[in-house]
Amino acid sequence: MTAVVIKNDGTVDPFGLYWLRDSKFQLMASTRDGLEEVDGMNGAVDFGTELEPFEITLELINEGNLTQAQKITLRDTVVGYLNNLREYGTLTWESDPTRIVAVRLNGKPTPYDIPGRFKISVPLLCQPLWTGDTEHTLSGSGTATNAGTFETGVKVTVVGPCTDPSVTIGSYTMTYTGTLTSSDTLIIDTGALTCTYNGVNALTFNGVFPKLEVGDNTVNATGAVVTLTWYDCFL
Numbered sequence: 001m002t003a004v005v006i007k008n009d010g011t012v013d014p015f016g017l018y019w020l021r022d023s024k025f026q027l028m029a030s031t032r033d034g035l036e037e038v039d040g041m042n043g044a045v046d047f048g049t050e051l052e053p054f055e056i057t058l059e060l061i062n063e064g065n066l067t068q069a070q071k072i073t074l075r076d077t078v079v080g081y082l083n084n085l086r087e088y089g090t091l092t093w094e095s096d097p098t099r100i101v102a103v104r105l106n107g108k109p110t111p112y113d114i115p116g117r118f119k120i121s122v123p124l125l126c127q128p129l130w131t132g133d134t135e136h137t138l139s140g141s142g143t144a145t146n147a148g149t150f151e152t153g154v155k156v157t158v159v160g161p162c163t164d165p166s167v168t169i170g171s172y173t174m175t176y177t178g179t180l181t182s183s184d185t186l187i188i189d190t191g192a193l194t195c196t197y198n199g200v201n202a203l204t205f206n207g208v209f210p211k212l213e214v215g216d217n218t219v220n221a222t223g224a225v226v227t228l229t230w231y232d233c234f235l
Contacts, residue, residue, distance in 0.1 A: 002081060002089035004103060004124075014081050017060035017118070026054040026126075051128035051235075055106060058122040065116035074118050075111070082109055082122065091126065098134070099234055102127040132232035139227050144169070144217045151211040152233035153191020160184045162224035169219055172210035176202060180224065 005013040012019050062074060085105040092100050106125035111118075129150060138144045146152050158165050160180025167174045167188070176186055176195070186202060188195045190209040195202040212230055219228060 001087070002084040004085075004089060004091045005094055006091070007094040012058060012060060015060055015078055017062055017078070017120075020059040020061060023059045024055075024057040026056060053128055054126050056103075056124050056126060058124065059119070060122060061117055061119040066118060071118050078118075078120060085124070088127075091124070092133075098132055099130045100133055101130045128235075130234040132234075135229055135231055137227065137229050138219060140225075141220045144212055144219050144228055144230065146212040146214050146217065146230065146232055148232035148234045149214060150233045150235040151213050152230055153189065154210075154212050154228050154230040156188040156190070157227045157229070158186040158188070159225045159227075165222065165224035165226070167219065167221045167226055167228075169210040170213065170217055172208050173206075174208045174210070175206045177204040177206075 002014065006019065007013060010018050066074065082105060085103070088102045088104045090100045091103040103124045103126045106123040109123070110121040112120065131152070132148065136144070144154065154169070156167055156174065158167070158176070158180065159182070161182050163179045165176055165180065165186070174188055176197075178197075180186060180197075184198055186195070186197050188205070188209070190211055193209050195205040195207075
C-alpha cells in the first residue's frame with residue numbers, strides 16, 4: 001500500500017518531487033442530501049445526508065535541471081508509484097501525522113514537457129473521513145472513547161464458548177442467536193456493516209450496527225469474551 005506524505009519542506013513522498021502552489025486541496029468532504037420524490041405524494045422522502053469523497057490535485061515538479069536520461073528514469077519511478085495508487089493507499093501531512101485519509105488515483109495523471117524539468121499533475125480521490133493512526137482496544141465491558149470529531153465504526157470480536165452473546169453500545173444492542181465453541185469466532189464490523197461467523201456470513205445476527213459517537217460510549221458485553229477495536233474519526 002502506497003503512503004503519500006506531504007512534507008514540511010514542500011516535497012511529496014514517495015515521489016521525491018515538490019508540490020506547487022497551483023495544487024488544489026479540498027479542506028473537507030462535500031455532502032449530498034438523499035431526497036426522493038414519490039409519485040402521488042407531495043414533497044419528498046428524506047433519506048438523510050451522505051458524505052461524498054473529495055478530490056485533490058497535486059502539481060509536482062523536480063528541483064534543478066535534468067538530462068533527458070534522468071527525466072526518463074524519474075518518469076519511470078513516478079509511474080511505478082502511480083500504478084500502485086490505482087488501489088487505495090494513504091495520505092498524511094507531516095505536520096499532522098496522527099490523521100490519515102485513504103486515497104487513490106482519480107483519472108489520468110498529466111505530464112508536462114518542460115526542458116530540463118519533470119512536472120506532472122496527479123489527481124487523487126480521497127475518502128470523506130480522516131482516521132487516527134492508532135488502533136484503540138477495549139476488552140469486555142467498559143468505556144470506548146472516540147476522541148475524533150465524527151462517529152466511527154467499530155470491530156467487535158466475540159470468542160466462545162458461549163450461547164446467544166450480545167454486546168450493547170450506548171442504546172443499541174447487537175445479538176447473535178446460536179452457540180460458539182472455544183474455536184469459533186464471531187466478528188461484527190459496524191463500519192463495513194458485516195457480521196461473520198468463522199469467516200462466513202452470520203445469518204442469525206440481528207442486523208444492528210452501532211457506531212461509536214464522539215466522546216465516551218458505554219459498552220456492555222455479556223456471555224462471551226469480547227474485544228472491540230476502532231480508530232478515532234475526523235471530518
